[in-house]
Amino acid sequence: MSEAIHNLLNEPKQSTVSISGDFPLDENVLEEFPSDTKVLSANRFGTSAWTITGRITVEHSDGANARYFLKCAAEDRGRIMMEGEYNAMSELYKTMPNFVPKPVAQGKCRLGNPDTYYFLSEFIDMNDRIPEPNQLCSKLAQLHRDSISPTGKFGMQVTTCNGRTPQAVNWESSWTTFFINLLRYVVDLDFEVNGYWKELAHLEEKIFTRIIPRLIGALESDGRSIKPSLIHADLWEGNTGTSYETGDIYIFDSGAFYAHNEMEIGDWRCNYNKIHNKVYTRTYLRYYGPSEPKEEWDDRNRMYSIYYNVIYSVNHMDQGKAVRQS
Structure with a gap:
């Protein structure tokens, strides 16, 4: 699965939407935002052994900017991973909203070979030092x-x-x-x-x-x-x-x-x-x-x-x- 998902990033498909940055965004991901949202950029962010990850910057209708974290994984294993993470993070957020980034959505990309699935959440700018x-x-x-x-x-x-x-x-x-x-x-x-x-x-x-x-x-x-x-x-x-x-x-x-x-x-x-x-x-x-x-x-x-x-x-x-x- 790792090779398949990283190929998706290195060889963006024509089905993805052209937006500033080096991370290809699928139309189904874009539809998770309100229709009056302006996507400013989508860039690779972070590293992962089994997924590809990116950061999306948008402008909402009130003029405020917001950032989101996107994770994608391929094939049936990817579907299980993304569905599982969305549900896990949603359950955590329900009890402790001050302890996890807010989960937004999960789903299947419109096009892709192999089938590709995504998980979208709030982006919080964090350092990776050992936690206090x-x-x-x-x-x-x-x-x-x-x-x-x-x-x-x-x-x-x-x-x-x-x-x-x-x-x-x-x-x-x-x-x-x-x-x-x-x-x-x-x-x-x-x-x-x-x-x-x-x-x-x-x-x-x-x-x-x-x-x-x-x-x-x-x-x-x-x-x-x-x-x-x-x-x-x-x-x-x-x-x-x-x-x-x-x-x-x-x-x-x-x-x-x-x-x-x-x-x-x-x-x-x-x-x-x-x-x-x-x-x-x-x-x-x-x-x-x-x-x-x-x-x-x-x-x-x-x-x-x-x-x-x-x-x-x-x-x-x-x-x-x-x-x-x-």
């Missing part, structure tokens, strides 16, 4: 605490993606069942893309049949229950930014679903993530303390990190075998 722990963690804890699952269950109404990989997020009443399904899906994908590994398969089967039912199951036993909280689900430093104008931290590129809130920060344990600095975990726990049984928090955190490491291996096939060895 207190602001990030306080907002994150508020998101987890205030969000309400529309079904009262764990999951998401559409398939969302972590990177280029779809996630198994069908609704489940039991967090233990949901997590087993979530992890087993990416474990199977890992074997598919990176090859079968007998010793790893044996270990993972023990995880599914013995460790998860005991460790994660304890959250839902002896009268305990877990609130389904909306999580970003791919929260590393590259998916955060700090507004140059206000200093506010924003999160984006989400693969959100409703989960145990502790699932979110399992990602911070992974070595590829610069937020694995323990100050972030300690700060988060000040705002949202561990679930019961508290003495098993670290073991649960390690278990949740396995999901992120496995899906990282799936996303980075050229590095997958090395990731599994680490």
Whole structure:
């Protein structure tokens, strides 16, 4: 998919509209704006392994200028990615509009070979420095605490993606069942893309049949229950930014679903993530303390990190075998 989508950028089709800048805009994207909107420019912006991205500057009917961020991806995988991101960001925005750029639209480009899909959102000019722990963690804890699952269950109404990989997020009443399904899906994908590994398969089967039912199951036993909280689900430093104008931290590129809130920060344990600095975990726990049984928090955190490491291996096939060895 990566080669196909980058070819679209390097070889603009005649079906795109001629506008100042080096990013080709499709007519269906233009129709997302009011008819009296004047598009001033469209330029490449940012880098992405699996999509092409651009910044659109427009002038509205009142004379005010505004900027938008556009992301495009090709083929059916691109459709799943763009639909998933739009729905994930919309769900996040509904609960925390001061924490994510406002999503605007998603759809299919009018013409393109291969079929191409887009996601359009508000553009916020941000730096890419490591986020300040207190602001990030306080907002994150508020998101987890205030969000309400529309079904009262764990999951998401559409398939969302972590990177280029779809996630198994069908609704489940039991967090233990949901997590087993979530992890087993990416474990199977890992074997598919990176090859079968007998010793790893044996270990993972023990995880599914013995460790998860005991460790994660304890959250839902002896009268305990877990609130389904909306999580970003791919929260590393590259998916955060700090507004140059206000200093506010924003999160984006989400693969959100409703989960145990502790699932979110399992990602911070992974070595590829610069937020694995323990100050972030300690700060988060000040705002949202561990679930019961508290003495098993670290073991649960390690278990949740396995999901992120496995899906990282799936996303980075050229590095997958090395990731599994680490």
